Structures are given as C-alpha cells and as structure tokens.
Amino acid sequence: MTLGERVFLYCERGTSEALWAEPINAISNAGFFLAALIFWQLVLWRPPEQRSPDHYLFVALVFAICFGSTAFHVYADRGTELADIIPIGVFMLVYLGYALNRFLNVPPGWTVLLVVAFAGLIAGSMQIHCWDGGIGLAGDATDAKVCLNGSIGYLPALGALIVISMLVAECRHKATPYLLAATVVFAVSILLRSLDMAYCSQVEIEGRDVGTHFIWHLLNAVVLFLLMRASLETGTKSLPASAAAKEPIDEKIAEAESEPDDEPVAKAEEASDGEAEADSDDADEPDGEETSDIDAEGEPSDNETSEDEPSDDGSSKDDYGTKKKPS
Numbered sequence: 001m002t003l004g005e006r007v008f009l010y011c012e013r014g015t016s017e018a019l020w021a022e023p024i025n026a027i028s029n030a031g032f033f034l035a036a037l038i039f040w041q042l043v044l045w046r047p048p049e050q051r052s053p054d055h056y057l058f059v060a061l062v063f064a065i066c067f068g069s070t071a072f073h074v075y076a077d078r079g080t081e082l083a084d085i086i087p088i089g090v091f092m093l094v095y096l097g098y099a100l101n102r103f104l105n106v107p108p109g110w111t112v113l114l115v116v117a118f119a120g121l122i123a124g125s126m127q128i129h130c131w132d133g134g135i136g137l138a139g140d141a142t143d144a145k146v147c148l149n150g151s152i153g154y155l156p157a158l159g160a161l162i163v164i165s166m167l168v169a170e171c172r173h174k175a176t177p178y179l180l181a182a183t184v185v186f187a188v189s190i191l192l193r194s195l196d197m198a199y200c201s202q203v204e205i206e207g208r209d210v211g212t213h214f215i216w217h218l219l220n221a222v223v224l225f226l227l228m229r230a231s232l233e234t235g236t237k238s239l240p241a242s243a244a245a246k247e248p249i250d251e252k253i254a255e256a257e258s259e260p261d262d263e264p265v266a267k268a269e270e271a272s273d274g275e276a277e278a279d280s281d282d283a284d285e286p287d288g289e290e291t292s293d294i295d296a297e298g299e300p301s302d303n304e305t306s307e308d309e310p311s312d313d314g315s316s317k318d319d320y321g322t323k324k325k326p327s
Contacts, residue, residue: 011200011211031221
C-alpha cells in the first residue's frame with residue numbers, strides 16, 4: 001500500500017479518479033467548519049475564568065477534521081485518508097479523556113488507562129472484515145472487505161458515548177442534554193454512513209448518484225458541536241487557597257453584622273421600664289420641699305408670731321420687732 005494509492009469507498013465517487021468526483025461529499029464538510037467557528041465564538045463570549053485550553057484544542061481538532069475530510073474527498077488516496085481519520089481518532093481520544101475526568105471525576109491515572117484501552121479497541125475493530133459467509137479478521141479471505149462500509153470502526157465510539165451519557169445523566173450533570181442528543185444523532189449518522197453504497201442509486205442530486213455519505217458529514221458536524229457545547233457545562237475554576245480560606249471568615253462577619261443585637265435592646269427596655277416606675281413613684285409621693293413650703297406659707301409655725309397677735313403683756317410688735325405699749 002502506498003500513500004498515492006486511490007481509494008474508492010463511497011457512492012458519489014464510484015470508480016472515478018477525477019479530483020471533483022465527489023462535490024457533494026466535499027462541500028458538506030463545511031458543516032465541520034461552521035461547528036468549530038460557532039463554538040469558538042461561544043468560548044470567546046465566556047468570561048476568561050470559564051475558558052479552558054481544552055476548548056481551543058477541540059476547535060483546532062474540528063478544523064483539522066474539516067480540512068482532512070475535504071482533502072480526502074477531493075484526492076481520495078491513502079495519504080489524504082490518513083489526514084481524514086487521524087484528526088477524528090485524536091478528537092475521540094481527547095474528548096473521552098475530557099469527559100471521564102471533567103464530567104465523571106475519574107482520577108487522571110484511571111482516565112489515561114481507559115483512554116489507552118479505548119484506543120486499542122478502535123484499532124482492533126478496524127481489523128474486522130466481512131466476506132461471504134463470515135466476519136472477523138481478514139486472514140487469507142480474498143473477498144474480504146470492511147464491514148458496514150467502514151463504519152464498524154466508529155461503533156466503539158458510539159458505545160463509549162452511550163455509557164458516558166448514562167453515567168452523566170445518573171449524576172444529573174448539566175451537560176446531560178447535550179450528550180444524550182449527541183448520542184442519538186451519532187447513532188443515526190453511523191446508520192446513514194453504513195447505507196451509503198446500499199442506497200446509492202436511491203439518492204440523487206441533479207441526476208447524479210450521491211448516496212448518503214454527505215448526510216454523515218452534516219450530522220457529525222452537529223454531533224461534534226453538541227459535544228463541544230457540553231464541555232462548557234463543567235463550571236468555573238476553583239477559588240485559590242487564600243480566597244477559599246478567607247471566604248468563610250467574610251461570611252461570618254456578614255452574618256454577625258446582619259443579625260440584630262438583642263442585648264442592647266433588652267437593656268434599653270429594662271432602663272425604660274425602670275424610668276417609668278420611678279416616674280410613677282414620684283407622681284404618687286409629694287416632694288419634701290413642696291411640703292415644707294406649704295407648711296411655711298400656709299400654716300405659720302409655732303415659733304413665729306403674727307403681726308396682729310398680741311403678746312402676753314398686752315404689747316405688740318411692729319414690722320421691725322419693736323414692742324408697742326397699748327394706748
């Protein structure tokens with residue numbers, strides 16, 4: 001096998017070696033470009049603390065998928081086939097690791113182990129071929145060909161997406177709707193990819209047999225966008241250690257300020273009650289000074305003698321205290 005060897009896998013190309021033999025398949029790759037562009041804009045609209053290098057990596061990989069698939073459907077050789085499948089495989093591995101670690105909180109060590117096992121599963125599935133009366137490793141079968149029109153290599157990805165979607169749904173994660181929708185659309189897209197050659201003559205555009213492979217491109221663009229959109233639901237970054245330690249203190253201070261001070265109110269009430277009792281006591285008991293004034297003004301004391309009251313010897317006193325003899 002050489003890199004320049006021609007590849008004839010899809011209905012639209014047939015056996016033609018012309019560069020523009022698959023115009024519909026080539027143009028439909030614009031869906032990947034739009035998916036990456038729209039998601040990139042969504043990331044830029046997010047606050048800086050909610051962005052992640054993984055988001056930009058997803059955008060770069062989807063752009064690579066777009067250009068690699070376009071090149072493959074234009075040149076259709078082994079070299080461009082690698083440019084098509086390698087970005088797709090890398091995206092599947094990267095996103096699996098991201099989903100395990102960010103959505104399901106799988107430790108990094110276990111995440112790496114599961115991603116490696118998944119890569120081995122994909123490599124093994126791509127070695128499975130079908131022939132008349134059998135399925136398995138190609139071996140010496142002369143009529144062996146890839147199963148499901150080459151779609152069997154995507155079945156592990158579909159299985160992993162189903163499992164992750166169910167686990168994320170069990171955790172009630174905010175990314176659940178996007179992952180579930182991506183799972184359903186991906187299942188439909190694999191089915192249409194597998195039926196490309198079987199329904200080649202049933203799907204025509206302007207009198208040309210185009211099959212169903214272009215719908216695989218459009219639906220997969222939706223799948224990739226949904227998966228990338230789900231990655232925005234992982235939350236914001238955690239607070240630094242200093243801020244995390246300071247936050248409970250600030251909360252306690254705020255709570256203390258917001259709570260009413262009951263003791264001063266109680267003391268004020270007790271004081272007002274005491275003053276009210278004192279005022280009532282003062283109202284009930286007359287003042288001593290007022291009593292003495294009344295005694296002094298209203299009733300003369302025994303020691304004082306009235307101006308008009310005569311003394312014992314018949315004399316009286318004038319205003320200056322001088323005795324006057326009776327006339």
